[in-house]
Amino acid sequence: MTNSFKTSIVPDVWRCAYVTPIFKKGNKLSLDNYRPISLVSVVSKIMESIIVDSLSQFLVENEIIPTVQHGFLKGRSIVTNSLSCLNEWSDSLDKHKPTDVIYLDFSRAFDRVPHQRLIHKLHHQGVRGDLLTWISSFLNNRSFKVRVDKEYSNPRSVLSGVPQGSVLAPLLFLAYTSDLVAGISSKCAFYADDAKMFADPTSNWDTLQRDLHKIAIWSSAWLLPLNEDKCVVLHIGPKNPLNTYSINGKHLHSVKSVNDLGVIINDRLTWTQHIDKICKKANSTIYICNKIFSKPSYETTRKLYIMYIRPHLEYASAIWYPILCRDRNLLEQTQRRATRLGLGIRRPSYAERLSQMRLEPITRLRKLDLITTYNILTSKFSVDLSHIYKPQNDNRLRGHPRQLKHQTYSMKSR
DSSP, rough: HHHHHTTOOOEEEEEEEEEEEEEEEOOTOOOOGEEEEOOOOHHHHHHHHHHHHHHHHHHHTTTTTTTTTTTTTTTOHHHHHHHHHHHHHHHHHTTTOEEEEEEBBBTHHHHHHHHHHHHHHHHHTTHHHHHHHHHHHHHHHHEEEEEEEEEOOOOEOOSSSSOTOOOSSSHHHHTTTTTTTTOOOEEEETTEEEEOOOOOOOHHHHHHHHHHHHHHHHHTTTTTBBBBGGEEEEEEEEEEOOOOOOEETTEEEEEEEEEETTTTTTTTTTSSSHHHHHHHHHHHHHHHHHHHHOOOOOOHHHHHHIIIIIIHHTTTTTTTTTOOOHHHHHHHHHHHHHHHTTTTTSOOOOHHHHHHHHHTTTTTTHHHHHHHHHHHHHHOOOOGGGGGOOOOOOOSSSOOOOOOOOOOOSOTOO
């Protein structure tokens, strides 16, 4: 690896990917309904990991990657992305003010990044010398083979895009799109190529539309076209004027709910629809496990639950903590069903099963919520979210210095 970096020669085997098409949904005869999963050299990934550690630190410390970008960076995540936005949306809704959120979709963004323009941007950002030469060699002359069962296709050249499946690819994409937010006045948040802008439509409709026009110009100039059919508008608030927005002369669709990084956000900012969805996914997984394992032991059931079922129920729970008893009961019912795997009619009580499997009730979500709160208050995240909470700032009270001020809201979802 050291010789590769010093000589800027990347072995051919590092630049070849084996692509396995995974079916998503819809018509199986349509290639658009398959997700390409790329497998690359493990040695190459080790080399890339070493480069990523230094390159990401350089890009963040020199503020090249903006703070509104939450994807693939240390101390930032889907949770920080959503919390930074939802706090403002819910605060506006609580004050009976509307909000328009525009979700942008770039068409096959990772596959369309031009190599020469990427190298030009990296050089402009200060990435030079042996590192830039190695990255250029890493991107050029790449190829891939498609694998179906045990058969391989003939190798094909990769003419553009950051290498799918590699460790370095996400960071290169962030560097390429780092100037996308330049000149945008509206508030926004990004997670790699998933972008959203929002503002009060009663006073900033024209600002949102101008920013949309700026992004359309940027995407055309840097060869990352927007998919207008998948760009949508979410109108939040009962008094929303329902303004229309357009990109390149095409009006954007208005929706009542949207899948925002795996979490269902609706125009009322309630979580029942999302909880119904995740419980349905978890129940489908329980059904499959029940078919495969006839009489699993407590330990096997515990592992199946932790690995395959609980991630559905806890994904980004700090964003959508259930407020309604109906939602909490549905989550608990799903967990109760999962602990019954293979036990039949004569089974211990739910509390006994939890004790045997060393599991906690669904109130465990509150613990995860408190951990997120602690991470925000102690600046564990690299994004400042301290504005979400208001400190007590009362020296007359006893206790630790991070006591929070009790706030009242009219919204149930807060």
